[in-house]
Each structure stands twice: as structure tokens, then as C-alpha cells.
Amino acid sequence: MIKIGELAKISGCSVQTIRHYEKEQLLAAKLRSDGNFRLYDHADIERLLFIKHCRSLDLSLAEIRQLLTLHHSPMSQCDDVNQMIEQHIEQVERRIADLTQLNKQLKALRLSCNSKRTVEHCGILKQLNEAVSQTN
Amino acid sequence: MIKIGELAKISGCSVQTIRHYEKEQLLAAKLRSDGNFRLYDHADIERLLFIKHCRSLDLSLAEIRQLLTLHHSPMSQCDDVNQMIEQHIEQVERRIADLTQLNKQLKALRLSCNSKRTVEHCGILKQLNEAVSQTN
DNA sequence: TATTGACTCTATAGTAACTACAGAGTTTAA
DNA sequence: TTAAACTCTGTAGTTACTATAGAGTCAATA
Secondary structure (H helix, E strand, O other): OEOHHHHHHHHOOOHHHHHHHHHOOOOOOOEEOOOOOEEEOHHHHHHHHHHHHHHHOOOOHHHHHHHHHHHOOOHHHHHHHHHHHHHHHHHHHHHHHHHHHHHHHHHHHHHOOOOOOOHHHOHHHHHHHHHHHHHO | OEOHHHHHHHHOOOHHHHHHHHHOOOOOOOEEOOOOOEEEOHHHHHHHHHHHHHHHOOOOHHHHHHHHHHHOOOHHHHHHHHHHHHHHHHHHHHHHHHHHHHHHHHHHHHHHHOOOOOHHHOHHHHHHHHHHHHHO
């Protein structure tokens, strides 16, 4: 059994984050010392690293909570897990598409002020305003 | 002079968002009615649309505040504006790269549970756990 | 044993950009 | 006058952390 500081070291998560995960019902110490210190066993370490791995894949805490539930459910869980990952992939791909579009817009905007330095009418600010007029 | 509800309609921003922007010092009504209702003029409309446009480019409120300040500064502002947009482009590109990498990882993970439906050992969960072991 | 520094606890608050709701006041139309 | 729509300020919530405060526990050292 280890205390929270050791768990933090082993896992690379901060003490505060671990407490946060407990609050969010992702990982709870099964035991406390006489002094009320949280005590974690090896399964807890693995669980936290699982959570950390999922976080590195940008899965939300809610999604991770679900995965953990499925992980401890009957054998029929595989499709559910697959679906979650699929949905997550779709989200990520959508976000990539959005950002790519945004990047294009920003680059177009940047061209407005390429080499000019005609400070009286900054091309970028002008464009931002002109877009305004078009919106109207 | 128009009230906040009309401004919201014209701009496509919610009443609450407009109030939020006032609190964040992006846009403040210059006048209030006797009944203490905010009153906006045409310049305010344009300012809000400018803000909205910047938001659509994912610029933070802090960044937009800066742009607005530069917009009302002496002629030497063009380079500053350009720099801000450049930095923002870099951020966006970095984010795209991160998400693209993440997408790859997720797709690799998804292959673990491609057609199997061998629910006893879900490939995805297994991978998430195996990655854990590697981390250790 | 006493002391001290490190560790741990709970609680609270903050970050960013909204969004929702509550209760009270104002305005407008019937 | 009445009632509905609008507006106000204030408070709280969302997500995933992060920081701080004040108090308690533990372990090492003198």
C-alpha cells in the first residue's frame, strides 16, 4: 500500500489531480491510514495509468468513466468500447477539419499585411472590419 | 440607440454573451436609459461584429482585447497585429499537428477491435492496459 | 521527548468562454 | 390597469485541472 505522494510519483499525475479524479469518481483509495491518509494498492496504480493513457488520447473524464465501467462489466462490452473510440475519432477528425479551415482563413488574413507596413490602414484590421460589413 | 436584445439579434450574439463581453472589458454601452437599460450605437454594433469575427477565428478574448486596443492606437500598430495573427497561426498549426497525431493513435487503437467481437478480451481495453504496462 | 520539515487532509477559489437561472425592476401593448 | 416581454445584477455551473490556506500526521533528528 502506498500513499498519494508515491502514487503521484509513479504515475506522473499530480497529487491534486489524483484527488480530483477521486472526486470525479474515477479512482478512489480503498483504505485510509489511521491518520486518514489515502492508501493505494497495485490495482489502483494500474487503474490510474489506464486513466492517464486515456487522457493522453484526449478522452474526457466522462468517457473514461464509461470505459472503466465497461472494463469491469460482463463480456458483452467490446462493441460499446469500439463505439466510443469511433465517436471519439469522429470528434477529433471534425476538430481537425475545423482547425484546418480556420488556418486557411488566418493565412488569408495574414496576407493582408504581408510586407506593407502601411500602418495607416492595417490590412488585417481592415479585413476584420470588412468582413464585418459583409456580415451585415 | 438600441437595447441589448436588438443588438443580440443584429449580431447573432446572445444577450448574456454581450453582458459577458462588457464584464471582460471588450464592449461597454456608453449610455443607459432612465430605466438603466444599456443603449448601443452603430459603432458598438460594428465593434461587436469585429469581436464576433475574431472569435470565429478562435482568437481568445485577451487577444481580441489587444487587437481592439491596437485598432485604436497610433499608426504603428500594423506589425503588432501581424505578430498576433502569426502567433495564432502557429498555435492553430500546433494544435492540428497534435490532433493529427492523436488521430493516428486512436485509429491504431481501433484496429485492436476491428472485427473480432471477442468480447472476452476486448482489444481496445487490452491495448490501453498494455500501454500501461509499457509505461511502467 | 521535543522539534522541525515533509507530507497529507479538506475546503475554497481560480482559469477560459460562455450559459443558465433567480428574483427584481422596466417597458410596452392591449 | 394588467400582463407579458424585456432588462438588470448576481450567482452558479460546465470541463480538467491548478493553486492556496489552514490544520493535522508522520518521520527523522537532536
